[in-house]
Amino acid sequence: MKTQKTRRFVGFTLMETVIAIGVLALLLTAFLAVFGPATSGLRKSISLQEADRLSAALERELVMLRPGASGASYKTGFEKAYEWIKSAPESGTALFLYQYRGNPSALRADGSMEPYTENGGVAGEDFIVQPAVRRRDDALLLEDLAAIEGRIFTTKLTQLVFNGGQYARGTAGAIVDPTPTDGDVVSGSGADAYPEAVIAFAAEFFIVPNNSVDYVKPGGKFDLAKLTKPIFTRNLAVRR
Numbered sequence: 001m002k003t004q005k006t007r008r009f010v011g012f013t014l015m016e017t018v019i020a021i022g023v024l025a026l027l028l029t030a031f032l033a034v035f036g037p038a039t040s041g042l043r044k045s046i047s048l049q050e051a052d053r054l055s056a057a058l059e060r061e062l063v064m065l066r067p068g069a070s071g072a073s074y075k076t077g078f079e080k081a082y083e084w085i086k087s088a089p090e091s092g093t094a095l096f097l098y099q100y101r102g103n104p105s106a107l108r109a110d111g112s113m114e115p116y117t118e119n120g121g122v123a124g125e126d127f128i129v130q131p132a133v134r135r136r137d138d139a140l141l142l143e144d145l146a147a148i149e150g151r152i153f154t155t156k157l158t159q160l161v162f163n164g165g166q167y168a169r170g171t172a173g174a175i176v177d178p179t180p181t182d183g184d185v186v187s188g189s190g191a192d193a194y195p196e197a198v199i200a201f202a203a204e205f206f207i208v209p210n211n212s213v214d215y216v217k218p219g220g221k222f223d224l225a226k227l228t229k230p231i232f233t234r235n236l237a238v239r240r
Helices: 014-062 077-087 139-147
Strands: 095-107 113-115 128-135 148-163 166-169 198-207 232-239
Touching (some): 014 095, 014 198, 014 232, 077 232
Antiparallel strands (some): 095 148, 148 166, 198 232
């Protein structure tokens, strides 16, 4: 007489599978609750460090006269800073701060490096990561974005004036005598009419939410007025 063997199937029942999925979901929820804020804080910290480095580039660029640069020409670096601070709150002439891969063997007419757009390459040899500050109406901005490194930042600049014996923010888009009661007498217009040797200003730094050319180009969807939460603010100054 033949003995019939019973075939046994080894596996998980539906109930066991449901329980396993529930435990996994609980663990993932706990993981995100613990490490989610830490990850967000790390990203913010990296952005803060990057924007902090670019603030030094902003101070330099405001007073730098670039030969052959597109846009208006300025007699002095102070005049350039005056006009850029005054026009910075306007979306059409907003300032963008970023880093891009520059080609050290190819310089443009304004003294900046042409963007390095080849695949690969060795940092420090084929390309150098350069900080840059350009207005939105600068045609070279769109060229740089082809070799962008990291995020794009923008900044709102507002003059600091004396109020009650201490500096306070003035009106965005306006530059006035910060100490109107000290008896200064000047003539002329624009930067020539500014009576002091220094323009102090507050620079609010914002992360641009989209790095694409179509977003930031003149006529694109970028709107400086919609950015209301700066990642940090720094008080800076330019000297005549």
